[in-house]
Amino acid sequence: MGKGSLRDLGSACFFLAPALFLYITFVIYPTLDLFRFSFTSWDGVSPVKQWVGIRNYQELFSDRIFWQAFRNTLLWAGIVLFLNVFVALILAALIAEPIRGRVGFQLAYFLPAVQAGVVTATIWRWMYQPNGVINTFLRTVGLGRFARGWLGDFALALPALAVASSWMGMGVNIAIFLGGIQNIDPALYEAAKIDGANRFQLFRYITVPSLYHTIVIVLILSTIGAFKTFDIVWATTQGGPVRATELLATYTYKKGMLEVRYGYGSSIAVFLMLLIVLLSALYFFQQKREA
């Protein structure tokens, strides 16, 4: 390290101080604390944090509700990925066609993306009600036998909420894919068209392979987003009926904040955190390969 690298040290301290203070106090320290709490039976208030070793983790792995929350989270992610990666990619490819009104379509897809989770929850809870707009529509078109109280149904509550959540997230992915498609060399498409390729073949053999890295990255980011979901479930079913929509995030909150079992709640959060770190590592690996 030469003298040159110390030249700006004083200024650097000044410019970085506020950011580092906030980051260390409210991100790094709590992250370390989270791991520490997960080895205690702390109730969140008492001055003593009783060390219990791996007992929380033993309880966690034999906790049927935890496993159900984990399975629910995976199912949630699966539905979100289908809609917000697969369907979003197709829609992006269609918007990229030489059409009029592209800006208008993009606006329509993106408008839900700026909505709050609680707003999405309020709107969709109303639409899913027994006498809500979805059932009214089904009855109007003669499909009344499919009408039901969507969020009260054990099998359908989770998919119904995942669809609402996807509504909120789809626009961002469409915009990412559209940006990617517009960067593909038009000569590729022209050449394939001369060879007589149809629209589906252009999508399958040019768009998808050209966007391979973007697709992988969006897959990872959408999975991370799905794992973090809390608001929309908390504002509608709070994990119910029974445990049908319990996710890792809602279960952590219930155990930690509501039942004040800080230690146990933290062990669930550690599990969630490790899943996300693993996925993030995949993301950086993918970014590096692309670069």
Added chain:
Amino acid sequence: MRWGLVPVYVVLLITSVLMVAPLVLTVFSSLKSPDQFLRAPWIPPSPPVFDNFVSAWYRGRFNVYFKNSVIISAIDASLMALIATMAAYAFAFLRFPGNRVLLMVLILGLMAPVTALILPLYAVMNSFGLVNTRLAVIAADLALALPFFIFIVRAYFLNLPAELRDAAKVDGANEFQVFWNVMFPLAKPIVVVVVLLEFLWSWNDLLLRLVFLTKDPLRTLTVGLLFFQGLHTHDPGGSAAAALILAGPVIVLFLLFQRQFIQGLTQGAFK
């Protein structure tokens, strides 16, 4: 018009109507009186009535929650613009030991999910006596989103010509003058993205506000809406109006700054 594009238009029209319909139907409901709910949800209100908004605003105390949301989000957005830009300036232009290492540590922060950190964060705030103060929410908002904003501003700075800074230094300006008089104004396009996005995230956040602001006079719109719609499940007009009080400002901002929001949110998908 090319006939081959007809199916494309059909799919795009149907899907974009499906995307916008929930919001349009919510606007309809918010303007209906109770007796108008006997008609189908897709029939516009006639005549439109504003009772639902008046009721949510005064009796639902959304006037208080609105003020609280504005205070927190405005402070969040302004402080973020300053703090993230300052840190990004240091990472982009200053030479100091540990520059790379610190940047790596910040990258790790991009992964920290608030849903997993909420318990220890509560413990930290509690030990500082910050629970039930706006400061708790503001500090947590800033800390959790800082890594992302530092990265986008740093990337922007790195694309600026380095001679600008050198020229200003030759003129005898000190480091802070270079930052404040030269670089900060030059970064305006990206600072606008930072301000808008931080405002949006702050405005829309539920969890931190739910945990740290438990007293009613401090509640923000998200927490207010959570409880309001929970109590008004059989009052679709009231819930719709309450939701729109929260969504309205965000929709207006989005329509005014579409480009910035789309740019920011596509980069911010990672947060």
